[in-house]
Amino acid sequence: MTSPVIVALVGNPNAGATTLFNALTGAQEAVANYPRVTTEIASRDIVHRGIALRIVDVPGIYSISSQSPEEQAGCDYLHQQEPHLIVNILDAGRLDRSLFLTTQLIETGLKRVTVLNMVDEIERSGTSIDTGMLASALGSPVVETCGLRKKGIAELLDAIVDSVQAPAGAPVRLHYDSHLEQSIVRIQDHLARLHPRQMEPAHSRWLAIKLLEGDDRVIRAESDHAPLLEAVQKECADLAHEHDEDTATMLAAARFAFSHGLLREVRTQSSDPTAGFKLTRVLDDIFLNRSLGLPLLLGILWVMFQTTFSLGAVPTEWIKSGVAVITEYATATLPEGMVKDLLINGVLAGVGGTIVFLPNIIILFFFMAILSGTGYLARASFLMDRLMHHFGLHGTTLIPMVAGFGCNVPAVMATRIITNKRARLIAMLIAPFMNCSARLPIFILFAGAFFADIAGTVVFAMYMASIGAAMLSAVMLNRVIPGSGGDAFVMELPPYRLPTLHSVLHHMWDSAQGFVAKVTGVILVGSIVIWFLQEFPRDIAFSQDFDTAIAQLEEQPDSPEKDESLHILKATQAQEKLEKSYLGRVAITVSPVFQPLGFSWRDTAAILTGFVAKEVVVATYAVIYAQDKESEGLSETLRAAMPVSTAVAFMIFTLLYAPCLSTIAIIGRESKSWGWAGFSVGYSLAFAWALAMIASRVGDLFL
């Protein structure tokens, strides 16, 4: 078995590499009309005409020598791996820019196939390319494709196999200005002396050009040849002196001049080359309108939320009743005992209580797919960038923050659209502050109990507080987290495109799968653990013999008094049981930490269980105060149990403290670091504590 031929798909971001990758291999990678979607390298093996090929989807790059973090993966791949063949994907409508990378690829001396993708878009504007002439100028076969409609795929596969089998053709050479050429030759001579008879002239020319261009990776590789690097520096200094321009820019200008000249020969444009993008202009006149743009963005987000929750409510009800049916069935059929208890009060309560959010998640991701697939997302970031910049955030951060109101888990996943690593990390760390729907019941309960007259306003204030906390954190994290970058807003705006049904469905399916995996993993385990902590130890030494007392009461004739006493007795027993359970003991141990905030051990227990999922906080209160959570009673009990200022502090604390288990897990997964997940917990706890402290002190003064 021979190893497969490595075929790397290389092109500018958004040129359609992933679409072609999927078309070539039948894979289902995520596609979005948004530059730089591919951040991890995907590869897949196929066989064409008996030749085994390994197709690699290299993340988009604008230049081989790029140092921008978002192009890192693609550049590293090209420098570290030696693909047998490069399939250079060009966006046919943006040849002026995309041929720049081609000129660099030519110099690598690797075998190439050139793809003119998105020919449908240039055909619409009446542009045509003389592919024969282009092929001879670039020294590679040229194939026209429309990845979206899978046109030209068979031709591309044939061209790939033909190139693999053919001997290497005569190399094409770009000619630079005579001063540059002289410098290149001098560096080549230097290289030849360093590695006598080892280096092909084409390779040493490439190395010389990269050194003069200041390619970090090549310079690092040659770092033990100090005299060579000194010679390069001298050449650059001389050139800069002579031309009043740095060498990298001179080389880049020459590359663009080459492609400009080439396009004049091979491209026939209609009188209006932008005709194919008329729709984009019209839509931008609306969506980027100076007075309409921001209101429209807000409107779109509002519709997205509204639909996510209202449309989601219907299937959520179905799932709820499904869970109820299962619970009922389990209650009726299972033999009494611990297993039954665990299944019903642990597993079914925890997992069932979370899976109900599945419809919301799927709908949210439907909108995200539409927003990113059409190219509107790039516009939204453009519109918001100015405002977000005040807080050290990139315009793009808007999207995960918005998603966070639904659930922090998709919010953290949505940070994938932020390509700068550090900016993405900050977005991930502030996303959990967004007031997700799981926290809403807490605020509804507390606002109703303590601020009955202005409950709605208080709930809205919590939303505003969550945005404020996220922004404040962004400012602080920007100071603390080392490194820089992510500041520059250099962004290409793609034309509007209609997302394919397939890619939208794929986004939704992906998110659903991820969510179900989470529910069956972390949530399942978490629920079981919490249940054990609440239930054990079993052999509690109660202060009185509750069971006997209850049994005696039950014997007596029915009366309102009997029900009342029974209720009290059972409640007292439940409370004492909780107090002496592991959870209660832990809460009592931890509670000194929260003493300054005025929280009792019961509040502490609610906070602790909220780590699993914030939904559990209200449920815990209900258990602790042995009340039905729907009843008026819980509000009253709460009001009696803590002063208003403590209630405010508690609301602030639960709004901000530690992300729930699922969010912690997702932060760990997405940042590829449990360290950052841990940091997120520690940081948000400290932040929540501090703000709750301030709130309780201020509350003491005014309330």
Added chain:
Amino acid sequence: MASNERVERLTLADLRPDQQAEIVRIESQDAVFKRRLTSLGVVPGAPVVLDRSAPLGDPRIYTLMGSSLGLRNSEARNIQIHLK
């Protein structure tokens, strides 16, 4: 020569919607930023026009090399141009 340029130094941030311009140079010490712009076609001699501005006047979109490039004004101020 340098002093001559400073007299009428015009940058991309000064470009108005009805004007046609050509890039002269990127005046940034930040090599990463400079290379990034260069690879997107911001090179001496490249023609550029202003397409539109965000509602608050910043960032702005330029048409360059047949594609739309969004840039903050603070970044555009580092790009020297001359009008055509």
